[in-house]
Amino acid sequence: MATALKNLSDYNLNEIPSAKGMRIGIAVAQWNTHITGALLDGALNTLKKQGAHDSDIIVKPIPGSYELPTAAQFFFESALELDAVICIGCLIKGETLHFEYICEAISQGIKDVSLKYNKPVIFGVLTVLTEQQALDRCGGKHGNKGDEAAVSAIKMIALQKSLS
Ligand code: RBF
Secondary structure, eight states, X not given: OOGGGSOTTOOOGGGSOOOTTOOEEEEEESSSHHHHHHHHHHHHHHHHHTTOOGGGEEEEEESOGGGHHHHHHXXXXXXXXXXXXXEEEEEEOOSSTHHHHHHHHHHHHHHXXXXXXXXXXXXXXXXXXXXXXXXXXXXXXXXXXXXXXXXXXXXXXXXHHHHO
């Protein structure tokens, strides 16, 4: 699990499928926006580099990370006909157990929505102990988890298309 061993932006994009024609929703939590904004920039940058069209990427702000699974469900229930949803958030551990409860709920919730709709729902959520750890992973020394989330979405959409 150690991101210290893997740079989150270290991809050879020539080896990643084209994202042309892929339709992707992105839900972005509005807590720690200096982090989630950078994660969003990374995801958008990677999707566009791989050929995704602006009009095929739908970005929506949501209150906090806890609401990410519900937002993903709203995306799939909409008329947008999305191939995947990327959930972007940043949880920084505080002094109470709130962090543990929210991390658990989000990771389970994202998995549940993905299985319910049979579509990729990507965990673009930083769960860190300090703000510095988040800064290191949203464009800092460990790369940008937004890039990794976009690559995961593209790969999973391509996988599903190849099997259907
Ligand atoms: N949302 C986040 O996305 N990241 C956080 O670090 C975060 N910390 C929170 C800490 C406390 C004490 C509370 C009450 C909420 C926090 N939230 C955070 C918001 C949470 O995900 C959710 O939006 C709200 O709890 C409303 O359901």
